[in-house]
Amino acid sequence: MTLADADRRLPASARWRRAVSNGRITAVLILLPPALILFTLFVTLPLGESAWFSFFNWNGYGTPSDFVGTSNYERILGHSIFHTAVGNTLKIVAVSLLVQMPLALFLALLIHRKTPTNAVFRLVFFLPYILAEVAAGLIWSFVFDGNYGVTASIAQGFGLGEVFILSNPDWAFMAIMTVIVWKYFGFHMMIYIAALQSVPQDQIEAARIEGASRLQVVRYVQVPHIRPAIAVSAFFAIIGALQVFDVIIPLTNGGPSNQTHTIVTYLYTFGLTRLNIGFGSAVGVILFVGAVTVAVFYQRIFMKRAEA
């Protein structure tokens, strides 16, 4: 029985007295307001405002007055570029889950032991994550450049002629996904490394003595132990995929022909830069609802299962 369970059995008044006496109330009174005020001012209020603006055709000047009902939402849902943006966002989710996370896990298994060499590798793999997104995007736009980029040299080496990956509607998004995997796998790898280091060594040894192969140790001992970490990392991957923005702007700016937008770059391009604030707010609301739905369901289903 934990302390919290014990607390729950006490009557309300006793719980209150106990909270006051052990300083919990003081802590709440001191620590909660800053976060609560900031959260209200910069998250809750803007959210409410966005929801309100989304029912207006408003260019940001003056106060919104042209009430259009749900027509912003109808326009978004009927907009082919929005469909592409949602499709691209789902592609990023898929790549994060199916390529990035397995890659991160594989590397984490290789270098989770605390040795000097591993520390160097960890740093190297983690570096892309430290780099600012816009900087990473710019660097990769040079890499993919068809005139002097690395990919151009490689393509020429194979006699393929000039290859302008970011100009090609079919390839540009592949390039973006490559950058995203490169940028974030280190983050997931670190989560796994931390989790792998807490796997009890005696269980691994026991499995070895019983004759388990390296693969079997991974499969039956290590991975089951770090399942909560995997659940958390998958959660971050999905939410992160919904928010991808600053890598894309310097790489393609959503082009060519608006084929490489995610939901957020779509919002920025069609809402903010065009001063369609009502329209942009509606996209924001849709994104918010999507993210909350994912978060709630994920917590309910997968996180519970991972804890069990």
Next chain:
Amino acid sequence: MKYSAAALAAAIAAVSGHAALAQTQINVLRVAVNPEQEQYLEKIATDFEAQNEGVDVIFEYVANEAYKARLPTLLQSDARPDIFYSWGGQTVVEQVEAGFLQPIGDLLPQGFRETLPQAGLQAYEVEGQLYGLPQYATEVVFWANKALTDQAGIDLDAIKTWDDFLQAVQTAKDAGVTPIIAGGQDKWPLHFYWSYLALRHGGPTVVTDAMSGENGGFTAEPFVAAGRDFQRLTELEPFQPGYISTTYETASGMFADGAGAFHLMGDWDYLPMRERSTSGQGLPDDQLAIISFPAVADPVAEGGNDATLGGINGWAVTNSAEPEAVAFLAFMMNAENQREAGRQQLFIPIAEGTSDGMDNPFFIQVAQNIADSSFHQIFLDQFLGASVGATINDISADLAQDAITPEDAAAQVQEAWDFR
């Protein structure tokens, strides 16, 4: 440490002393400019302050995209500037409708209005009232690299019509010269083609007619014809490889490096393209030429072949500005300051008779073009407001890549106009 504290104290004293003296502060917001232009503006501010005791002029500079994004919010706040940089057109109309600007016609010095051309003033007029002043006009032209056109055997003087130009593009290609350098990633460099062709096909009133919904608005024949003619060009694959992922800055540097024969861009690119070239020098003047955008042989409506496309850039005055701000604006735009800008090759002054200080042959030619023009159309991506403008940029890039038809392109612009 002691020294820095003393310096700080001195600085505070200086600032507070200054503030105590100045009764009126004029805040001017401008899109970031190069150091020479900044110096030019600061000099004007200092001169004005010297003549008007108790007035303090403060310039603030914001990068281009950030400026456009911040302005609407800023105008609604108490921190709104008194004077801000403007491209005129529909954006001014929207700002007037929202009540952010004040009419300045009556506040200007006697006879000042007459020093500026009517076409320039029009860009800042809404329903007969003047809300700002134009400072300079720009024109979009074909910059040509004479070394390359000579090499390919292109006679620049012979390019009069769109067909001539298409022929020149083909000639360049046959000679192994990249015909045109374009910054397709930013899209607006491509929108010049569609806009110019629409203007050529539809005549001076083509845009205003479309805005008032005549002949099917933006789905009218001139706009479709513009898309068709633009695609006749893009079918020749005239641009450098990968142009759609090339930014304007890169493209402008590439042209100055001699990577292609033509570059459709405003006269403002004269100095920047040199600075962006690998050598920092760019093409020498005698290797550069400018030609006007070609005429179309079979326009849908007459009158468009003498028109020019470009900008009428200037300043708008907000509703909270003091009369001193208007006085400063008139001072900034007086003949002497305008002439000085031409002399320093900063821009082509718009005030009547002030372009005589210029000795740059390209600027002189552009000034002449604008003076001779039957109508000067402001860039469509500025003139029609942010939303419709961005749509025109989008469809221009899509047309170039053959991703949409000319009819769909025109329909998309009309849709954006309906929903603006």
